Amino acid sequence: MGPIRPGERDEDRHDRTKLIPWVDMERVRSAKVLVVGAGALGNEVVKNLVLFGFRQVDVMDMDSVVRSNLSRCVLFREGDQRSGKGKASLVAERARELDPESLVKAMEGKVQSLEPTDMGRYDVILGCLDNVAARLHLNANSYHARVPYVDGGTSGFRGRVQAVVPPLTPCLQCGMNRSHFKVMERRFSCTGQDTVFYQPKMAAEITTTSVIAAVQVREAVKILSGRTAIAHVMHYDGLEGTSEVFTLDVDPGCPNHSVGRLS
Amino acid sequence: MVVRIRVRNAETGATVDMELELENTVEEIIEGVSAFWEKDPGAYVIRKGRRLLRGQQKVQELDIQANEELELIPDPEGGNR
Numbered sequence: 001m002g003p004i005r006p007g008e009r010d011e012d013r014h015d016r017t018k019l020i021p022w023v024d025m026e027r028v029r030s031a032k033v034l035v036v037g038a039g040a041l042g043n044e045v046v047k048n049l050v051l052f053g054f055r056q057v058d059v060m061d062m063d064s065v066v067r068s069n070l071s072r073c074v075l076f077r078e079g080d081q082r083s084g085k086g087k088a089s090l091v092a093e094r095a096r097e098l099d100p101e102s103l104v105k106a107m108e109g110k111v112q113s114l115e116p117t118d119m120g121r122y123d124v125i126l127g128c129l130d131n132v133a134a135r136l137h138l139n140a141n142s143y144h145a146r147v148p149y150v151d152g153g154t155s156g157f158r159g160r161v162q163a164v165v166p167p168l169t170p171c172l173q174c175g176m177n178r179s180h181f182k183v184m185e186r187r188f189s190c191t192g193q194d195t196v197f198y199q200p201k202m203a204a205e206i207t208t209t210s211v212i213a214a215v216q217v218r219e220a221v222k223i224l225s226g227r228t229a230i231a232h233v234m235h236y237d238g239l240e241g242t243s244e245v246f247t248l249d250v251d252p253g254c255p256n257h258s259v260g261r262l263s
Numbered sequence: 264m265v266v267r268i269r270v271r272n273a274e275t276g277a278t279v280d281m282e283l284e285l286e287n288t289v290e291e292i293i294e295g296v297s298a299f300w301e302k303d304p305g306a307y308v309i310r311k312g313r314r315l316l317r318g319q320q321k322v323q324e325l326d327i328q329a330n331e332e333l334e335l336i337p338d339p340e341g342g343n344r
Contacts, residue, residue, distance in 0.1 A: 039343035061343075069344070130343035155305075155339035175338075177318025178290045179297070180306040183340060202341035209342070233315060235336055237273070246315045253319065259331065 013099070014053045024225040028053050031224050032121060035059045036111050036138055037128030038087035040072035040204055041152050044213030045126050047074055049103045050095045052217060057095070058113070058122075060107040061088040072206045096260070112137055119145035124220045127151040131199065132176070132184040139164065139172035143256045150219045152212045156203035157238030159212035163219045163229035169231055174251040183242070208238045266322055267329055270296045270309075273336045285323035289316040296335050306338040 009015045014078040020024055033054055035045050038061035049057050065073075065080040065087055075094035076087075084089070088106035095104040111134045117139075119125060125142045127149060129135050131260050135151060142164070149164040151172055164171045187199065217237075236243040250257050264285055271278045279299055281292065293307050309316045311325060311333050313315065327333075 037343040040340040063344075128342055130341045133341060137328075152342055153339040154342045155337060158337055158339050159342075160339050164333050174317065175315055176306070177293060177294055177308070177310065180338065183304065183306050186304060199344070200344070204341055204344070212342070244313070246310055246313055246314045249317060251319070 018052060022225055022227060023221060025053055027220060027224045029055050031123040032056045033058070033220065034119070034122045034124065035128060037061055037130070038091040038106075039063070039069060039128065039130070040209045041128035041154065041213050041216070042087070042208075043073040043075045043091060044210055045152070045216055046091050046104065047098065047127055047222075048214060048217040049126075050098045050104065052221060055102050057102065057104045058107055059088050059091050059095075059104060060109060060111065061086060061091075062108065062110050063087050065090065072204060072209050094224050102131075114138070114141060116141045116145040119147050122147055124223055125149045126216050126220060128216075129153075130202065131187055132136055132180050133187065135143045136176075136184075140256050142166070143171050148220075148223045150216045150223075150229075152216045154204055154208050154212050156205070157208050159208050159236040159238070160233060161212055161215045161219065161230070161236075162233045163223065163231075165223060165229055169229075170248045170250045171254065171256050173256055175233060175248045198212075199255045206234070211236055211238070266327060268327060269330060270336045271332055272296070272300055273334050275300075278332070283322045285321065287322045289320050289325075290318040292333070293318070293335065302335075303337045306340055308336050308338050310334045310336055315319065 035042055038059050059195045066075055067081050070076055075091050080090055086108045088108050090108040092104040096102055116199050124149055126133060127138050141168045146166045149161045162172060223229050230245050232248040234243055234245045269278050269280050279296060289309050292309055324329050
């Protein structure tokens with residue numbers, strides 16, 4: 001070991017994080033992460049990933065910024081809504097400003113264009129979505145690719161995080177019931193000529209978004225560092241100031257697990 | 264056989280008693296209390312202690328005791344817009 005210099009440790013951006021003994025910073029730095037959704041949760045998740053020390057982050061979204069996003073999106077700026085740039089491009093651009101050594105890349109497109117072979121390139125996938133159909137697609141494809149998937153969701157002051165670690169844990173679909181599928185059906189309406197996707201405006205605010213995104217990134221760090229993820233679903237109630245983790249059983253009728261048993 | 268349980272609404276703290284047949288499912292409990300409380304259309308789950316119940320589970324599979332309390336929790340869908 002060579003000589004040390006005064007103040008040397010403060011030159012290391014991640015010195016304080018490295019003081020947490022179980023965090024595998026080498027794994028964090030080398031991991032390839034996919035974030036799907038570059039809106040409220042996606043902004044916070046990418047910000048947290050980059051500040052934590054993740055280098056290789058791909059962020060996917062099909063939308064562009066509207067002004068009402070600005071109350072919850074730390075990486076968007078006034079005027080972005082007129083820039084013509086997509087959310088994913090803006091998030092990638094601003095995240096690289098947070099850490100110029102990060103390699104955050106934008107993927108403009110729909111989650112439905114991702115297949116299991118695409119998922120297999122990643123070490124962990126974070127879902128920052130706002131509808132059941134997109135979640136089911138990401139859940140199924142990441143499960144089949146055997147890539148851990150950490151899903152976040154919010155509604156007003158409530159939120160949830162589920163960590164799916166295939167093949168050990170139940171998946172998102174295992175925890176869904178008829179009420180989820182009714183919500184999904186209501187999103188699609190048939191005009192007779194075309195199928196229209198209807199996305200209602202949902203209550204959202206930054207404090208709950210921040211909490212849920214922070215838990216998502218922490219779970220990704222735990223999984224990559226070899227620690228056990230939450231088992232299996234965390235529900236957060238911001239009004240009560242509580243969070244609880246609930247266990248969930250694998251649904252024997254879940255197609256994702258049935259396929260796993262056959263293969 | 265009929266089992267009487269209590270369901271708590273996590274959003275309001277209100278409770279309602281339900282009488283269930285062993286063949287009733289968790290989905291039917293969700294739909295029953297959602298209709299009773301005139302809940303907004305949305306996704307919900309039911310917890311029994313520290314466990315989330317699967318929708319298609321029947322009452323007879325739940326090891327449920329008379330007058331046991333379950334809780335209806337909203338399952339948040341948003342986060343991207």
